[in-house]
Amino acid sequence: MQYSVKLQAFEGPLDLLLHLIQKNDLDIYDIPAAEITDQYMNYIKTMKVLQLDIASEYLVMAATLLEMKSSHLLPRQEDDFEDDEMLLDEEEDPRDDLMKRLIEYKRYKEAAGHLREKEVERSRLFSKPVSNLSALSEEEERDVSEVDVTLYDMLDAFSRISSRKKEREPVYSTVRRDEYSIDERMTEIVDVLGKGPGRVPFEALFEERSRPQKVITFLAVLELMKSKMIGCDQEGNFDSIVVYQT
């Protein structure tokens, strides 16, 4: 069985890398190549196990990281050379380029957060509808021919919508019915939580299930969390995770 579900948790390889750096308390200005590469590859492996549709960008980044790692494992040559050679070498440090990209991406990721706040702030302000002034103009000789718009403007407008509408439509879409759908599993999980004490160990959701079912369960849990229908608790590091209904 093949699932074409895009994992929404990360926005791309840069986002994933940022996350790994933060989680492991690494210095963004001095990333240990071997460590970050191993961690990254681990995620890619998991995505593969999940048979998730791994976007090509993740794979390109994987290749870059592997290259970076191997070049760092090689004996450092610059020690044997003159200063100018060192400079050159430093400029070509692939970590440098990655660091710059990560920092740049992080700036905009934070800016996106600020925009979200602005939008939420604005959404707390309400206004009133435009007043209906037609009564006022009906008293007068109505002179709508003042409106400076032609038929062509209207046709232009229409063709713009059509092209926009086209843009909104998915380029392609394959809908296939799975024998066991994420929706069904979501409902089941909510049911389980609703019947019992409202809290269930994470592992319990996976017991006695085939691999495809485990994958579906995992995705269902992610979906439920995304829609804030469930939450999870973990008392301390490595403790069992408890899933609860919100």
Next chain:
Amino acid sequence: MKTDEMKAVIEGLLFVSGEEGMDKKQLAEVLGEDLESVNKGIEALTADYSEGNRGIQILEAGGTLQLTTKAEHAPYFKKLVQSPASATLSQAALETLAIIAYRQPVSRVEIEDVRGVKSERPIRTLMGKLLIREAGRAEGTGRAILYGTTPEFLEQFGLRSIEELPPLPENPDTEDAEGEADLFFERFQEQFDEPS
């Protein structure tokens, strides 16, 4: 709630409720206060509005309170309707007008479906400019308002009747290279997926 704060919230509530206004009972419900204190709030607000040079006032009619403009400023509102500044239509209004002209009678939901964005505002603008009007109600649940064009619309666009509208532009078929690109990436991925 203090009277001062209530006064402010009442002002906001009357403002958003616009031409419909609100009665005291509704106000009390939304505020979660009893009628007596709401009355105090209204009194305080009315006193505020009677001071200084204001452009809006509180009007109580048939048990409903609403904010309205003042009669002495009417000439300016007339000018607003006829103002050349409001002569051009926004892209949003034009799009909405096009959909209504070609699909009438049509509901707001249908318009929003085609445009992909909320369209309440352009509909109001067009109503205000007398280019569209309500043209009945849809059948079935909800009985949504249907919109159609006005005689003023025809006049404005120099049409004798709605049948004289030029045919709609066909969807310019731009088969993009999108599909191919995706195919390429899928292949690319397969390459990686193969055990190495």
Next chain:
Amino acid sequence: MKTDEMKAVIEGLLFVSGEEGMDKKQLAEVLGEDLESVNKGIEALTADYSEGNRGIQILEAGGTLQLTTKAEHAPYFKKLVQSPASATLSQAALETLAIIAYRQPVSRVEIEDVRGVKSERPIRTLMGKLLIREAGRAEGTGRAILYGTTPEFLEQFGLRSIEELPPLPENPDTEDAEGEADLFFERFQEQFDEPS
């Protein structure tokens, strides 16, 4: 016209134009006054609104002035009306929008460079929501489409102008709380790592 009277008329005009608002030029035209005196009137009105307990305020966003309620009273209005702009943009769309807002005019390739992923879809979403638009073509080969933000963007995010965007974070700290999804991801990894 005296500033006091103008103040009142401006209040009435802003009230009538509601969520659509009016820009200073329109106000000047309807009032038949020059921009300078209109500015004085607006100032006087704004000063009035900042005094005492008011439930409405003047908001300047995207070049338009409009009357709105105050943020602190939002809970009362939520019961009555739908918010004009509920936050509905995906993280992908927001990131794309942030890059466009700060770097405009900017091409798709530049956006994808920063984000590290294909960004065609979020660009489409943003175009569909009228938050961005084409803003010319790049020089050189290909003449790529450049994107910029729209007045609707400013309005939806409550910004007076593009200069009012919060400054782009300079040195991002690495403190960042990621969601719970990762916790599951790790646990899940363990599930599979265990021999079954």
